[in-house]
Amino acid sequence: MKSDFKFSNLLGTVxxxxxxxxxxxxxxxxxxxxNRVSCFNLIKNECFTFNYEHRKDVTTIALNKQGTLMLSVDEDGRAILINFVARTVLHHFNFxxxxxxxxxxxxxxYFAIACNRFxxxxxxxxxxxDRQFSPFVRHRVYSGHYSDVTSISWSKDSRFFLSTSKDMTSKVYSLHSDESSVAMTLAGHRDYVVNAFFxxxxxIIYTLSKDGALFRWEYTERPGEESDSDDEETDTEKPQKHLSWRITAKNFFYADSHVKCATFHPQSNLLVVGFNNGEFRLYELPEFVLVQQLSMGQNPINTVSINRTGEWLAFGSSKLGQLLVYEWQSESYILRQQGHFDSINCICYSPDGGRIITGSDDGKxxxxxxxxxxxxxxFTEHTSSITGLQFSKKGQVLFSSSLDGTVRAFDLLRYRNFRxxxxxxxxxxxxxxxxxSGEVVVAGSQDSFDIFVWSVQTGQLLDRLSGHEGPISGLSFGVESSVLASASWDKTIRIWSIFSRSQSVEPIEVQSDVLSIAMRPDSKEVSISTLDGHIVTFDVEDAKQVHLLDGKRDIIGGRYKEDRFEAKNSARAKNFTTIDYSFDGNFIIAGGNNNxxxxxxxxxxxxLKKFKVSENMKLDGTLQKLNSKNMADGGALDLVDRAGENSDLEDRVDNSLPGSRKGDPSLRSTRPAIRVASIxxxxxxxxxxxxxxEGLMVYSVDNEMVFDPFELDIDITPQTIIETLEEKDYLKALIMSFRMNEVKLIRLVYDSIPVKDIKVVAKDIPVVYLERLLRFIGERSIDSIHLELHLIWINSLLLSHGQYIGxxxxxxxxxxxxxxRFLNKYAKSIVKISKNSDALTGFLTAAVKSKDQAEEFEGFEESEHEDMDEDSDESEGEWLGPTADSKGFADVFEDAVDMDE
Known part of the structure; x- marks a missing residue:
């Protein structure tokens, strides 16, 4: 098994x-x-997460119009420049x-950023x-606001931009110094301005304030300044009129809540507004006509965005962790995703590896x-925290345990709780x-020291396995047999045979409390993680210790905010709380309440390898060194609640319980700590x-970006392909024919590869061309007579690339x-021929036996009556009839073969 795992995706957080x-x-x-950025492909219905990390949570991102550069900034002002196409980091910068x-x-x-009031x-x-890369060069700094800037909007021609601020004003700025005279302040709102648009x-400029007022500004003269010289017919020059941005219309939303966010689509004049109560509205400007009014919940909408065509709207709610993409014309959802409300407690894979199930403290x-x-x-049937998840062997039934006192079985074909x-x-x-086998399900508890056994078919409690003297910390079945291993805080593990008559077992003593247990898939060994940081492996039959892994030195411990010592001097969480075996039983992956x-x-x-879970400094347990400037006599300065300094009332109010770790992670009164709850x-x-x-992190060994070296070769012609084929370089010739995409050339190369070289070519073919080769074989084999050749190709490809295809x-x-389709067609033909062959074989066998008996009888007659040659000839002639009948069966056989061909 390969060990070069790399971070590939982040699920559970949208x-x-x-x-x-x-x-x-x-x-x-x-x-x-x-502290990461995810990309959702709304057409292909897939997503990926960039593998780079910020030091803290990302607060703002931007993508240039060409779609090549992405800039993401965290809450401390540290920016990372990314090549969006190659997904590589180009530069780090600190604003x-x-x-x-x-x-x-x-x-x-250009790009504009808002830092405080500048x-x-x-x-x-x-x-x-001179071909030198210049990452960040500042063009100019604009000032004029007296409070924090809330938004920036560019004009269509990139000459001007608008800024809004909490000082209840908006300003118009020019990018070029020769047009500095256009700078103007737009005042008149009674609450701070949320956004402004061209x-x-x-x-026309639209400005939108928090109290629900929408002002329309136009560049015109003052209404009272009408020229009085129109009546005077003189040859003198008329005085120049004073033009400026003035309010021409005022509209109000009259909503029950404040405006939280807004966006505008200039081509269709569509205004989208999100409110604090979860409501969003669509207006058509400049008439201010209400198009739609919907709600996505009772929590604030933190951000809204609209795509270039104006068809899809994207909404994000921070409190719920919810992401919506809404098509307003058809009034349907393109994407509707929401992560867990609380931290993830347990996970499990489906038997085919295609799905991952997560359970959380929110009971979902x-x-x-x-x-x-x-x-x-x-699934929302549980009413308390989910503590365990397990699939049946066939993958159609999911079992879950919870702190609400129930174990439930879910049907994943009909998506319902059936037991x-x-x-x-x-x-x-x-x-x-x-x-x-899917017959029984077992569960343990920290309240009772017994193990409960239920029948899946009837739902009845079958047995209570007693013996442990402490809370049950883990249960595990093997894949090969129904042997149950249980672990407890009483420093013992026990092996149970569920279906045997006697339930008496001898405990296996351990040096410390057992935190987690995992049985090898062949059920011959069991591994446990203990409180002293060891991973111990025991032989199930002999109950003897086989292997010992000391993980205390391998664990990356972090410093908490209240700690006055470095991470290396901390004894906190120097153990593993979750372990799991690989499919072949040769490797163990382990994680715990650490980084x-x-x-x-x-x-x-x-x-073999050690992975660092997160670099996010917002979480406890990620720092390694002690920063003395953040320490005071009363404790760590990071623990001081500064929510009362916020300018908005809704940001100052904290309704969470002191010390509570439940509910919305953004409202915890205590800092969340880094941990791996399940692996x-x-x-x-x-x-x-x-x-x-941080969520459900997936690490994979598969390379997403597959390199094809033949893409760099421009000298691919039919002549070069034939020359390569004559040189017996079959793999290169096959790839070149796929690059040419000529069916005749592909058939020529495919038919020219010797049977003895098929296995080698199939093994070395790049995965880029694997799907095309299989599709070519499937299309050609339908009408081809070379059955064995295609079967050899299919068998070789599946043996070499079966895991990748899966x-x-x-x-x-x-x-x-x-x-x-090809295999089913020939399977039916072979079955039909086989049935006809059985009847033909039986008939021919009976005919041969009859003929042998006749020959024996003929020899006996010749010995007694030598003059009966004519009778013997006639007796031989009597068997011509059955031969004709057998010929009829042969014709049937040949007709069946011809029909299949």
Missing amino acids: YRRGNLVFTEDGTKLLSPVG KDKVLDLKFSPCGN IQVWKTPDFTD NDTQE IKVWDNRSGFCLMT TFTATERIQFNCLAADP SICLYDVKNEVL RFSPTISSFAAGST VHRYEFTHAMKLLS
Whole structure:
């Protein structure tokens, strides 16, 4: 198994805070998820997360019009410049202040940021004349506001931009110094201005304030200044009129809540406004006609964005962690995703590795598609925290345990809860295991020291396994047999045979409290993680210790905000609370209440790789060094609640309980700490998932960007392909024929490859051409007579690339359907021929026996009557009839073969 796992995706979190950005073509949506950025493809229904990290949560992102550069800034003003196409980091920069808004100009040559009460305009990174990369060059700093700037909006021609501020004014600025005279202040609102926009002609400006007032500004003369010299017919020059931006219309929303966010689409004059109570409205300007009025909940809408065509609207709610993409013309949702309200407690893979199930403290169970990254279904039957998840062997039934005292079974074909298991008294279950046969399900608790066993078919409680003297901390079944392993805080583990008559077992003593347990898939070994930081492996039959891994030195411990010592001197969380075996049983992945994930080779007792979960400094346990400037006599300065300094009343009010860790993570009175609550290997061994404070993190060994070296070769012609084929370089010739995309050439190369070289070519063919080759074989094999040749190709390709095809099964759907059609057709033909052959073989066998008996009889007659040659000839002639009949069966056989061909 490969060990070069890399971060590939972040699930379970779709939006945290900040703004949402559509790409220029409107098919992709960028969303900040903590200290990372996720990209949702709305056409292909898939998402990915950039693998870079900020030091703190991302507050604003921007993408240039060309779709090549993305800039993301965290709450401390640290910016990262990314090549959006290659997904690589180009440059790090620190603006040294809190960035409130960030916008690229429509021309793409500049971008403007709002820092406190100033606006800074920077040149977009580009190559200079001497081919030197100049990342950030500041063009100019604009001032004039007396409070924080709330938004920036560019004009269509990139010559001007608007800024709004909490000082209840908006300002018009010019990008070029020779047009500085156009700078003007737009005042008149009675609350701070949320946003301002140019219309499509740039002759009208709309300003929107928090109290729900929308002002329309036009560049015109003062209404009282009408020329009195019109009546006077003189040859003198008329005085120049004084033109300025003036209010020509005032409109009000009359809503029950304040305006939280707004966006405007100049081409269609569509205004979208989001309110604090979860309501959003669509207006058509300049007539101010209400088009639609809907609600996405009772929580504030923090951001709204609209794509270039004006058809799709994107909304983000920070409190719920909810992301919506709404098509307002058809009044339908394009995307509707929401993460868990609380932290993830447990996860599990489906047997095919295509889905990941997560359970959280909010009592919800979510089904995530591993390929697309989207949530398929949410179960809300539990009323308390989810503590355990387990699939049945066939993957159609999901079992879950909860602190509400129930164990439930869910049908994942019909997405319903069809069975609920309870104990005789109210007990909070904290661990779960399901028998591989699907007959029984077991659960343990920290309240009672017994293990409860239920029948899945009847839902009745079958047995209570007693023996442990402490709370049950873990249960695990093997894949091969129905052997149950249980772990407890009483420093013992026990092996149970569920279906045997005697339930007496001998405990296996351990040196410390057992925190987690995992059984090897072949049920021959069991591994546990203990409180002293060890991972111990025992042989199930002999109950002897086989391997010992010391993980205390491998764990990356972090410093909490209240700590007065460095992380290396901390004894906190120096153990693993969750472990899991790989599919082949050779590796163990481990995580705990710390910032590390460790991958071990069990047989050699070696640490193969160590992963750092997060770099987010907003979480406790990620810092390594002590920063003395943040420490005071009364404690850490980071623990001081500064919410009372916020300018908005809704930001100052905190309704959360002191010290509570439940509910909205953004409203916790205590800082969330980094931890890995659950970790699982994928059944395909190509990835593993970790349920952490940041969300569901997926690490994979598959390369998303596949390099094709033949794309660089421009000398690909039919002549070169034939020459390569004559040189017996079959792999290169096959790839070149696919590059040419000529069917005749592909057939020529395919038929020219010797049978003995098929296995080698199939093994070495790049995965870029794997789907095309399978599709070609499937299309050609339908009408081809070379049955064995196609079967050899299919067998070789599936043996060499079966794991890759299983992981990317959605990409190979069409090719596999063609192969299935081909195999089914010939399978039916072979079965039909086989039935006819059985009848023919029986008839011919009977005929041969009759002929042998006749020959014996003929020899006997010749010995007694030598003069009966004519009779013997006649006797031989009597068997011509059956031969004719057999010929009829042969004709049937030949007709069946001809028909199949």
